[in-house]
Amino acid sequence: MSKEDWKLGESLDALNDMLYGGYGEIEGNEEIRLVWKDFEKNRNDLGVELTKNYYRNKLKHPSIFNTRFAEQKLSELEKGTGKTYFEMIQEIISEHPNIKLIAFEK
Numbered sequence: 001m002s003k004e005d006w007k008l009g010e011s012l013d014a015l016n017d018m019l020y021g022g023y024g025e026i027e028g029n030e031e032i033r034l035v036w037k038d039f040e041k042n043r044n045d046l047g048v049e050l051t052k053n054y055y056r057n058k059l060k061h062p063s064i065f066n067t068r069f070a071e072q073k074l075s076e077l078e079k080g081t082g083k084t085y086f087e088m089i090q091e092i093i094s095e096h097p098n099i100k101l102i103a104f105e106k
Contacts, residue, residue, distance in 0.1 A: 012088055019096045032099045039103035046086035052077050054085060 004024055008014050021028045036042070055074040058065040076082030083091070093101050 012092060015089065016092045016095070019093065019099060029098045032096075033102055034093065034099050035102045035104050037104050038106065040105055043086050046089070047084045048077055051082070051085045 008018055008024075018024055019026065021030075026032060052074060055070040055077070058070040059067050059074075073082055077084075090101075093099055
């Protein structure tokens with residue numbers, strides 16, 4: 001987003017929108033190599049505990065967020081069947097066939 005004079009929203013929906021292109025560095029469906037640095041570190045950082053906290057924070061704001069959805073996702077994580085924030089990001093990237101993810105470690 002370095003060429004834009006506005007900031008991308010802090011959400012997975014905003015990430016998905018950005019990957020469709022039309023603003024920022026991606027113009028459209030051109031082939032993109034996305035280099036994800038510190039991939040394994042991020043897998044840990046964006047794992048189960050962070051994701052549980054993500055949903056717990058949503059539960060604190062029932063007037064803004066769908067608490068039933070957050071409770072369901074939190075329950076899935078506690079059972080070991082839910083997706084982590086890291087996995088959700090990977091899933092979003094995989095929905096864009098023009099984007100090739102390159103995992104990179106220092």
